[in-house]
Amino acid sequence: MDNLVLCHPRVSSGQDPNQTIIVQCEVSQTIPSDHVLLKVDRFGFSANNVTYQALGEASHFRYFDFHHAPEAEGVSSKTHGVTPVWGFGTIIKSTHPKVHTGERVYGYFAPARYLVLPVSQDVNKYAFFVPRSHLPPDRRPYNQVTRCATDPLYDPSPTAEDLTMLYRPLFWTSFWCEDWLNSTDYKGGSTQILMSSASSKTAFCLAYLIRRRNSLQGSSRRVIGLTSMKNLAFTKRLGLYDDVFDYESFDTSLVGNLARGRWIYVDVAGNDGLNARVRDHFRVPGESELVTRIALGFTNVSPSTINPGLFASWDTGSEAPQGADPILEHFFMPEWLSVRKQQLSVSAITQMQKEAWTRLMSDCQTWGVSLRRVCGPSQVKAAYEEIVRRGLAPEDAFVWSLWGETAEIGSRAKL
The missing domain is CATH 3.90.180.10 (Medium-chain alcohol dehydrogenases, catalytic domain)
Known part of the structure; x- marks a missing residue:
């Protein structure tokens, strides 16, 4: 054939x-x-x-x-x-x-x-x-x-299959990342979550899950998205972020009451220049603290721009090189799922995923x-x-x- x-x-x-x-x-x-x-x-x-x-x-x-x-x-x-x-x-x-x-x-x-x-x-x-x-x-x-x-998650309709192919791989990365954060009480009680590439499905699914956790637990944790000017209107229309700022002006927007609290920065873009600006912003003494930075994705990379040495410390298992950010954490979904499979039964994981997926299939159609x-x-x-x-x-x-x-x-x- x-x-x-x-x-x-x-x-x-x-x-x-x-x-x-x-x-x-x-x-x-x-x-x-x-x-x-x-x-x-x-x-x-x-x-x-x-x-x-x-x-x-x-x-x-x-x-x-x-x-x-x-x-x-x-x-x-x-x-x-x-x-x-x-x-x-x-x-x-x-x-x-x-x-x-x-x-x-x-x-x-x-x-x-x-x-x-x-x-x-x-x-x-x-x-x-x-x-x-x-x-x-x-x-x-x-x-x-x-x-x-x-x-248990399968729906044979063509639209449901299409949604599965588009959301299922990304959604489970977001789902298990939120589960990982929740297992640590959001790194000891962070009150603000800042996300790059907020217009990407991985990022806005994570925002969706954090906000749902907030509503279930009565938390006032805020989710703030960063995106490009061309994606700003779409990202705001999603209604999944408390605030959305563009990359060019976020550091002048995050001032006063907006900047207070304990922060987690989730980097979905993988943009070194942006990450440096975020680090510099939170180094200024004040009423904010950057608890951790989490590398979750690389939406800004392309095959022609990837740096072969970017993951050298991952590949060799060595410690971070001198001068590297000591609070940078990498989230890789299969690794955390392996941990959860030791903590939870297969039936419990299946039920968690079924409930989350059923809600997503309904909610995502308004995005x-x-x-x-x-x-x-x-x-x-x-x-x-x-x-x-x-x-x-x-x-x-x-x-x-x-x-x-x-x-x-x-x-x-x-x-």
Whole structure:
């Protein structure tokens, strides 16, 4: 069968990493034992995937090590990477006795038409797992393929599937980050939360969860967003922040009563210049205290601008270099989830997630995010190139498929 796979040059290859190549290759219908042949129907694409691509070769993250690039003329796993995507598919062949043809599944797939995956012996009624012994054990959430028929969060409607692809990966990062903060009483009782890249889904989902915790516990904790001027109006319209300020003037806005209290800064942007300004602002003596800075995301990075040394201390396990910020903390969702699985039962975690997801599916439809569907290889390629040229608007959400073609680059539907 003919297969199509979306690939990008590795930064280490010396080529432009923002190029996109759709590689045509063959996929055999004869698959080894304990494997599945999956038809990838469609997948979400957002700033999250831009981050996966940018950090594809970073040795702490290794996003290009989940799916190998096909071998074709001018393309190999040494020169190109496959950026993982969250998507839905259908199993069209299985050689594993506990996984069946025809099953609808959701997982961390390759942007392709077809995908052959090995299946470990760890199969239950809710999921099966892709064995990736070359990756750290805490990557297990990425190796899970969810069986939709028994997934308590699954809704088969097309809109619900679209929302799942767009929000589920980002929302759980936000959900478990808020859970982590709550487990420490917000670092001993912080009263103000400041977030960069406030227009991103990761940030505003975290704001949504903090405000919900506030309402349940009667807390007066305030959530303040920082964003660019072009995203300011959208971020304010969300109604999820107590205040929203632009990057250019936030330090003159956070004065007087607004600046008082114990602060947590959640950095979703990954912008060194902005972070330095935030640190400098809170170094001024006064009635405010910056308790901690948390690195949660990298929405401002791109494959062509990533600094290979950025995660050197993570990669080696060494202590922070001299002069580094002593209150910087990194949040990596799989690591915290591994801790919580030792503290809570599977049923308790499942119930927590089900309740949170059900609320989100109702509440998010008032946030003014538009869905853009793109079908067909040439259209997907054009849509990616448009993102490279123009960037990602915060109100845009994408669902792509390498099947079929559309008359124009994407149809829009309001969520």
